[in-house]
Amino acid sequence: MGTVDPWVSAPARIADPDEGISVDELRLAARNHGMPLEALRYDVTPPGLHYLLTHYDIPALDPGAWRLTVSGAVARPLSLGLEDLRVRPRVTQRVTLECAGNGRARLQPRPVSQPWLDEAVGTAEWTGTPLAGVLAEAGVAATAVDVAFAGADRGFERGVEQDYRRGLSLGEAMRDDILLVDEMDGRPLPPQHGAPVRLIVPGWYGMAHVKWLVEVTVLEAEFGGYQNVTSYRLKQDADEPGEPVTRIMPKALVQPPGVPDFQSRVRVVDSGVVELTGRAWSGWAPVDTVEISVDDGVSWRPAELEPPADPYAWRLWRYVWDAAPGRYELRARARDTSGNEQPVGQAWNRQGMANNHAQRVTVVVR
Amino acid sequence: MGTVDPWVSAPARIADPDEGISVDELRLAARNHGMPLEALRYDVTPPGLHYLLTHYDIPALDPGAWRLTVSGAVARPLSLGLEDLRVRPRVTQRVTLECAGNGRARLQPRPVSQPWLDEAVGTAEWTGTPLAGVLAEAGVAATAVDVAFAGADRGFERGVEQDYRRGLSLGEAMRDDILLVDEMDGRPLPPQHGAPVRLIVPGWYGMAHVKWLVEVTVLEAEFGGYQNVTSYRLKQDADEPGEPVTRIMPKALVQPPGVPDFQSRVRVVDSGVVELTGRAWSGWAPVDTVEISVDDGVSWRPAELEPPADPYAWRLWRYVWDAAPGRYELRARARDTSGNEQPVGQAWNRQGMANNHAQRVTVVVR
CATH class of the missing domain: 2.60.40.650 (Immunoglobulin-like)
Structure with missing residues (x-):
């Protein structure tokens, strides 16, 4: 991990009581976007109206060259191309996704980050193959605890240089409705939604649905990465560990x-x-x-x-x-x-x- | 036109020198969105990444029931359905669109409106039929001056209730590259980009490319509607008429x-x-x-x-x-x-x- 000046990548902060939205927050609001609320009329959110949050940049991946590695505590490490995934059993699920930060800019005082009001939600039909089958083929070790997922997107966040990575417990990862998807609403994933392949974890907030997926790693200890341990925690004070953010609240x-x-x-x-x-x-x-x-x-x-x-x-x-x-x-x-x-x-x-x-x-x- | 309390629809204003972005501006930024600047890598902006500005709500139009009327100073008023348009000569053009308000939130002092930074731009391939052919079929009167275009989107703006309407001079409207388009990037227009049919006026800022088009009216006087005469003007003071916003500056x-x-x-x-x-x-x-x-x-x-x-x-x-x-x-x-x-x-x-x-x-x- 690199080091970087705090003015490039500053610690999280809370806005002053009368502080308007900052240019930092506006930059995020201008590139990410919510679902205009009139789109609640649609059972399935039309492409381009689904909410979108990108931590770093949208990467440019060549679907023909893309590989997904499955490694770590497995008997048979795998390296799969897009066609290898597409010949596996296919499932389509209609899933509502919501950003864990939805509603943040309505809080008083306001945590400074992506400034969502009410609109960070959308529903799509996702098509792909169950993760459980891929993990079974790799042969998960009896000692396995967690599964970590890495995206191809890279950047700094609160001072820490990182690829986007999230972990799930093995029990959660083996659910039969967790999918490796390459289609959204019957078409190849668009770049901003994770092309060529992303994870879908029905019921969980958006941070779990890792986009631009390139690595699945089976771990014999709890995943200790930034997005699970530091970010996406429910806490009152900066110094407490807090509780993990998991499933979507009603x-x-x-x-x-x-x-x-x-x-x-x-x-x-x-x-x-x-x-x-x-x-x-x-x-x-x-x-x-x-x-x-x-x-x-x-x-x-x-x-x-x-x-x-x-x-x-x-x-x-x-x-x-x-x-x-x-x-x-x-x-x-x-x-x-x-x-x-x-x-x-x-x-x-x-x-x-x-x-x-x-x-x-x-x-x-x- | 209805009347409405100023707290519903207030006059335009300039932000105070140290005023942060307001919740009013953030609401617009959360529902409209720019093109994430890494998408400058694409010759044609992928669907969903093209910038989007909607003045009121995205309307829900039934393509099967949709009609476009062509009336006013014409010899033969027309009422066209989507299939009537689709059997006409078809043209595809690659056009860069930019919102006239792009860069607004970087101005000092800041005009309070949709708070764009740099990203309100995108390039798409638009397919449709030339407007000039439709106007020729209707038979434009020799006394005609302007052509007005009305969308199906309705709301209030700076105190004025209105359907979205814009006018073009007859000379501009008769250019052979002005299109009535029903496809964007080879697919039917998505709801947010004007489905089923919008106007494309290559070279002009986005306000001219009327979405959800339902009426074309040939006028024997200059169009005096809000979006030409009050909004989309270059002026220093609220009371001066200002100059119209037209083509995209380099x-x-x-x-x-x-x-x-x-x-x-x-x-x-x-x-x-x-x-x-x-x-x-x-x-x-x-x-x-x-x-x-x-x-x-x-x-x-x-x-x-x-x-x-x-x-x-x-x-x-x-x-x-x-x-x-x-x-x-x-x-x-x-x-x-x-x-x-x-x-x-x-x-x-x-x-x-x-x-x-x-x-x-x-x-x-x-």
Whole structure:
């Protein structure tokens, strides 16, 4: 690992109470992007509207020259090309992905990083082959503990030079729905979503779905890499180890009704019966309840849920609102069958991870 | 037009000297997005990486039900469906589009609007039929002056409720390279780029390329709509009429070398010979000169230009840099054959339009 001046790669920090969004944060917002919330109308997010977060640069990999190595605590190390993967059993899964930092810029005080508001989410149909079959072919040692995944993207982060690497426990990695995918929505992965091959870990926040995958390493000890041990932790203080960020907390979003103002994004709606719709998801268990408030969380009423699609895809909800003239703050909250309930207020942590406090949509009914 | 409270749709304003980016601006940055600058490596920007600006919401149009009306000062008003357009003569053009607000957030003081830095650009291959043929079929009156184009997107902007509408002079509209396109990069337009049909006006900033096109109206007077007369003007004071924003000013961008820091985006490069590359374009005339500075604009040396592709597509440039350890500010500037030269410093205007002052890429060579 190289060393680098702190002005190139500074420690994480929390914004001052009245500090606006910095140019550093804006640079990230201008290159990464969320899903415009009107795209909640689509069961599967159209290409280019799915949220995108790239830690470093999007690498340029030649699919013909690309190899995936499987090594470490295995009986038979593998080196697979794209065609080797494509002749294996193929599975397509519809999966909702959300960035672990979604909602960060709404926290007070604000952790300085990619400044998401509500929109770092998307749903795609991912096609590839189960990781478990590849690991079985390599022959995982009985002493194995974790599996590490390395992408081809490289850069600095909070002072540490690194390739992007994440670890999963062996038990998680052997789930039959973890995929090595080379197609998104029936087409080859686009460069920004990990071409030629990425990992898909249904139910987990985006950091687990390693893009531009080039190495799978079976480890006989816990993976100690930066993205598991330092980043993607729930902590209050910089010095505590914190808890790992794992699965997606339940969340519901409202598709903003009516028409927007260009700058404020406040919505203007004609009075009368308005069908509100949106989506809800959880990485822990199926969502079974969505509730809607039109008075900024004072009172709540249940929405109707459409039948679920895939277990890890969002569910459509509907709510009929008889809208009288006035100003409203619309909110939605979801609960899943494992008992996780979305909070209305924030649960602050210093990296702004796994936030699922309820969205607020400001509406003027005329 | 409706009326609306100023807190829904406020007048344009300039940020205070020390004011950080506001949540209003961040909301726009999170839903719109630039082209990550490493994508300057591609001749044609991969789908999903092309810059995107949506004034209101992306509308949901049914391609089967969609109609384009051609009316006003014409002998034979038309109502065309998608298949009617697709059986007409088809043309494919590679065109670089840039948002007129690109660079706005780098201006001092900063006009408050979509806060672009350098990245609101992209190049695509657009396929469709020439507008001139459709206008000829409708039979434009001898008294015609302007042609107005209306999109299906609706909202408020600086207090004014509106569908998105832009006008072009009849002379411009009758150019043989103005297209009604239904394909981008060989596939049907994606929703966010104007599905099912948009206008392409090669050489002009993005505001002219009306998306979700539903009406073409031939006018016997100058078009007086908001987006021509109030927005997209070059002015110093709010009260002056200003000059219209039209064609794209020449610009060169550097593909950032080396690897980035996640947060600061400062680049780290190993010392030695580094081939810098990038792209340059102008909507006025072909770019014939690109110059590079590695000392923040103190000295300049010429880059090599690759042969041009289409007349309205960017040109690739190359520059060999023998990089010694230290800190550098890389800059590039372009000149076109009509004599337009890109300035190094800013030319401020209060809407932050048509800025082409030179990009700055901070690099540490180790």
